[in-house]
Amino acid sequence: MEQLNNLWLSSGVAQVQGGQLVMLLVGLGLLFLAIRKGFEPLLLVPIGFGTLLANIPGAGFELAPVFDAAGNLESPGGLLYYIYHAGIETGLFPLLIFMGVGAMTDFGPLLANPRTLLLGAAAQVGIFTTVLGAVTLGHFGIMDFSIRDAASIGIIGGADGPTAIFVTSKLSPELLGAVAVAAYSYMALVPIIQPPIMRALTTSAEREIKMEQLRPVGKLEKIVFPLTLLVLVAFLLPDAAPLLGMFCFGNLMRECGVVNRLSDTTQNALINVVTIFLGLGVGSKMSAEKFLNLETLGILGLGAVAFCIGTAAGVLMAKLMNRFSQQKINPLIGAAGVSAVPMAARVANKVGLEANPQNFLLMHAMGPNVAGVIGSAVAAGVMISLVSGM
Amino acid sequence: MEQLNNLWLSSGVAQVQGGQLVMLLVGLGLLFLAIRKGFEPLLLVPIGFGTLLANIPGAGFELAPVFDAAGNLESPGGLLYYIYHAGIETGLFPLLIFMGVGAMTDFGPLLANPRTLLLGAAAQVGIFTTVLGAVTLGHFGIMDFSIRDAASIGIIGGADGPTAIFVTSKLSPELLGAVAVAAYSYMALVPIIQPPIMRALTTSAEREIKMEQLRPVGKLEKIVFPLTLLVLVAFLLPDAAPLLGMFCFGNLMRECGVVNRLSDTTQNALINVVTIFLGLGVGSKMSAEKFLNLETLGILGLGAVAFCIGTAAGVLMAKLMNRFSQQKINPLIGAAGVSAVPMAARVANKVGLEANPQNFLLMHAMGPNVAGVIGSAVAAGVMISLVSGM
Amino acid sequence: MEQLNNLWLSSGVAQVQGGQLVMLLVGLGLLFLAIRKGFEPLLLVPIGFGTLLANIPGAGFELAPVFDAAGNLESPGGLLYYIYHAGIETGLFPLLIFMGVGAMTDFGPLLANPRTLLLGAAAQVGIFTTVLGAVTLGHFGIMDFSIRDAASIGIIGGADGPTAIFVTSKLSPELLGAVAVAAYSYMALVPIIQPPIMRALTTSAEREIKMEQLRPVGKLEKIVFPLTLLVLVAFLLPDAAPLLGMFCFGNLMRECGVVNRLSDTTQNALINVVTIFLGLGVGSKMSAEKFLNLETLGILGLGAVAFCIGTAAGVLMAKLMNRFSQQKINPLIGAAGVSAVPMAARVANKVGLEANPQNFLLMHAMGPNVAGVIGSAVAAGVMISLVSGM
Amino acid sequence: MQETLIDQGLNLMLYGMGTVFVFLTILVFATVLMSRIVTRFSDDDVDLPTPQSAAISLDTTIPENHRRAIEKAIALYRQR
Amino acid sequence: MQETLIDQGLNLMLYGMGTVFVFLTILVFATVLMSRIVTRFSDDDVDLPTPQSAAISLDTTIPENHRRAIEKAIALYRQR
Amino acid sequence: MQETLIDQGLNLMLYGMGTVFVFLTILVFATVLMSRIVTRFSDDDVDLPTPQSAAISLDTTIPENHRRAIEKAIALYRQR
Ligand code: NA
Numbered sequence A, B, C: 001m002e003q004l005n006n007l008w009l010s011s012g013v014a015q016v017q018g019g020q021l022v023m024l025l026v027g028l029g030l031l032f033l034a035i036r037k038g039f040e041p042l043l044l045v046p047i048g049f050g051t052l053l054a055n056i057p058g059a060g061f062e063l064a065p066v067f068d069a070a071g072n073l074e075s076p077g078g079l080l081y082y083i084y085h086a087g088i089e090t091g092l093f094p095l096l097i098f099m100g101v102g103a104m105t106d107f108g109p110l111l112a113n114p115r116t117l118l119l120g121a122a123a124q125v126g127i128f129t130t131v132l133g134a135v136t137l138g139h140f141g142i143m144d145f146s147i148r149d150a151a152s153i154g155i156i157g158g159a160d161g162p163t164a165i166f167v168t169s170k171l172s173p174e175l176l177g178a179v180a181v182a183a184y185s186y187m188a189l190v191p192i193i194q195p196p197i198m199r200a201l202t203t204s205a206e207r208e209i210k211m212e213q214l215r216p217v218g219k220l221e222k223i224v225f226p227l228t229l230l231v232l233v234a235f236l237l238p239d240a241a242p243l244l245g246m247f248c249f250g251n252l253m254r255e256c257g258v259v260n261r262l263s264d265t266t267q268n269a270l271i272n273v274v275t276i277f278l279g280l281g282v283g284s285k286m287s288a289e290k291f292l293n294l295e296t297l298g299i300l301g302l303g304a305v306a307f308c309i310g311t312a313a314g315v316l317m318a319k320l321m322n323r324f325s326q327q328k329i330n331p332l333i334g335a336a337g338v339s340a341v342p343m344a345a346r347v348a349n350k351v352g353l354e355a356n357p358q359n360f361l362l363m364h365a366m367g368p369n370v371a372g373v374i375g376s377a378v379a380a381g382v383m384i385s386l387v388s389g390m
Numbered sequence D, E, F: 001m002q003e004t005l006i007d008q009g010l011n012l013m014l015y016g017m018g019t020v021f022v023f024l025t026i027l028v029f030a031t032v033l034m035s036r037i038v039t040r041f042s043d044d045d046v047d048l049p050t051p052q053s054a055a056i057s058l059d060t061t062i063p064e065n066h067r068r069a070i071e072k073a074i075a076l077y078r079q080r
């Protein structure tokens, strides 16, 4: 009978708490969004499943290992504990993802039209106005946000998952679940969030602007560019060096043409393995006490605002640049500056086609799109450095 | 001359002990079985070679690293030390293998005929009668088995390598080598062990039973099934959550259709790397003092008994179900309930074809076959939980 | 203003030191050699980029993590710190590379003509004369070399990157950058370094020697060879067991034919990932204070000498063997004994074709070429063992 | 009360085997129920959506290296 | 002087946004400059060398498994 | 007796080079012997068995992704 009682006590039904139950539903909801609605499934499937695993009562997925006095293992930790502490707390997984993303990125369109870097810069306005919104909520006691929390929330507006995870795991690890979910959800919602803003801020004539064809970009330019970027980062902004350094490394492996086997593995086996673990590790921070509170609502709300402002800023920057330049830019591609690669570029293309069925903006939008990745990595570096000193 | 003497003293011939010599032969024997006889080569090649490495006198493959007082590394540990402590002691490798196995498993036949889950349950009788056998040997002082040892030995009957390694590394790490070798050897011997038992327990008429064709199973069912299983585990049996959770995760990645690149990597690069390391890590526990004793003989004997009883229980359960049901089950597929995927299912098919050359049982046997994986993972969870509290 | 000042102080320009500047140029130079000149790009691209990352002022790529008194992480370490300490200090990465190299190696030509093992032995003379050169420089106070440093420098003459990294990380970690760069650079320079020496030491008649066609080698021989080698290592030279053990393991997986999926992953995803990390980790030791000194010049000079002597010794050994044997060996293939697989074998083939356009030496040269890998691994084992006891 | 080793083994067998059977029996019913619900709610199997999105460049269903392998296979074949 | 949370946020916005714009503007000029230099120094794009060497057996541009996949694809296709 | 650095180097050279030569010489004989035994005991090379078994679904010789790549290659080629 004792055993039966033990079995019952160790069963989930006896141990479950209301919060865990709700979090299990949240996990299933994320899986639904990822699988049925196609919301960034590569990350949201692991995050959603990690949420389920972390909230199984009594399963111990996020338990720490226990050692005896002599340092021998008494009971091993849970899988999610090891993943989180080895890969996310240390920042290794986001950096490896950045290496893989670098190996997948073609800087050709950006090199053909470097001015579009400014669109990528403008779209980061979304990050910093969101920071301001978060500190305002914090200042008036509406929500319990510190300056570190505000920076982590703002980075959602960077529309770049690994950057958001990197910043948040350093500044506000307890917000990691909410921030990552918000970042990936809004990246998936780009086709819904952006078009109305893009249409509202542009005239039909502006949307019809045809851009001249991009010049071909040589191999050598593509090889030298990541090195140029790295040198600039090294001298001007070493705080952004971890993210941008690994990004440039991946891109150099891709473009240099002599290490194709390394580049292939980086773009496939390596990034896939790390993506699975990154997602599970983020899921492990989706516990009831960290996710089921008013702050999460605030994060989701502020994240949506960040995306909208970033989109608007990109479009407006393009219109501003048209004031001063002969070669007109279709302002729709400014919206691609938020990054969310390659979704935002596709959205720009689609809205452009609505205005003029002959106007293909996709390649033009890829420039600001990848510029947005650089822009938010720069913003991440600045924020980590400034906030750590506050 | 001193150097020459040192060289001689550091040579293997001067250091070798009888036990190591025998273990080197055991390692070569495992390689022979794996390569020449085709015994589960994916695991037994690494285990066999790990046995060789661990028993090279003076090579230090399983030495622990030495740190000075300040925490700096004085001398690094051996490769097998790191593999064992990072991947097996923590349980990470078996769990990752389970994720990969999940990504390789098609639950279609099981979903088309869920009753076959009961066959997978029945075959686990082999596990628990073996536990009883082991405690009896221990009780009468014939062999030195504790209840923890008995549980680890019983799990051999689960015919599931990673499950056996997971349980044994938690309950009786010193038996790991013998248990893993027994588990994989008997899995390889399924085509020899099972048919006589299957023929003895069935009439020719029973073996000729034709089962109706399996209904087609929809994609959505296949997606929802791993989630259903996980939710049941979460509420009823959280102790089985680590193994079954990762199993369900892998299967969901496979079936959901939106993360094919993650599923591909899980089924290939990731599971292959982990398999190599898992095998080497198991081999590192194949030292003379742990393997060359009477207990190992007991483990091998009890393991064989476990397989036989499990096979018999599966067949008898199928016959019992036929008493109460209109839709007859060919009792041969009950033997597939021990798991040993996909070997046991093939054996059922082959024995069935002997009785009736038109009777293809393979797909029907895949249902109990994967049910056996679930069944032994459940048994593993229960045993870890109960034994830890004893 | 304070923030602006902080930003400035944290910028690279304010923090950069002369040494870092020079090391950034060194990193760019390595990338130039790798990408433009094709110098062993698989290693020199990661090493070169790692050099850049490690020398970005203020980026913290090689910072150690900081823990508070309770053991919680206060600030995570840098990426290169984790890579170096997890994979290079422990010796894991070189060992895994050796496993991959073993899985890529075909011992067929060696088995068809085992005498060529002696050429691989002779070429290691380069290693030990270089050791002598280094201790002479150290003895007379010209350079600050200990016996450990001398062994690490000598191993450059082994023309085997992972072996050099393995030895140096154990004996003289502070020389790792210089030794690895020298080893890979000279391996790339084999087509320039070797031919003059080969021509100087051979007559035209010798270079025209046609060797009889290699006998076909059976599968079983190829399977048994790595086991034979391992058993010999186990009994005679356990100090060489880590390197040669993993080498044999990889080769057995390749040849046994029953674990092709493990062998494929070992040769591709696994070795590629480890190569990237190994290169970055070596780069992390390329700091100004460790690389920009007279000793590096000495290492580069001694390394070149080692290659030349090794080449000469291989050629002379072949001529010596021709004195005592009926079956003549073309002495050019003796030069392939330094290893530098497969470059040195190709060089032997090319120089042979110059003398006689019908004389294809490539397959004959592959024997001493892979023998050179075994030879330098043996030398590595002996040196680690002897030097540790001095 | 001190348990003997055999008592422990019997307990383990009893509760273990019981749990396995109870759990898998429940799973049978849950699976049948799930299949019925799913089959009713989805008229057809074809209605599964194609995913709308994916992370940066990760959206190719055929991994890059396979695509390249395929292209090379075709190119090689044509050359012959 | 004690900073309020809002002061900190304003500072972060000011210096952060400033840095992003300054850095990316410099990057625009650096990129334009780099492209000009590179285009001048390399007459053509074709002049990139083919790599001369590689480590042990690592020199196949087509990874081994792809090559095999290709060969099998072709063999299979022909058999049909 | 205190050894000078040069003594140590000489020792290292002597014993090191000796070990390399002795070991590889033994390996020559061992290899020749091994080849003879193996060639005698196996009449032919064809007698290596095909493996009978493998772990769960791991038994496909062609990895799954390659198989898929191959099938896609063939399908694509046919479509053209
Ligand atoms: Na961005």
Ligand code: NA
Pocket: B157, B158, B159, B160, B337, B338, B339, B340, B372, B373, B374, B375, B376, B377
């Ligand atoms: Na089982």
Ligand code: NA
Pocket: C157, C158, C159, C160, C337, C338, C339, C340, C372, C373, C374, C375, C376, C377
């Ligand atoms: Na060598």
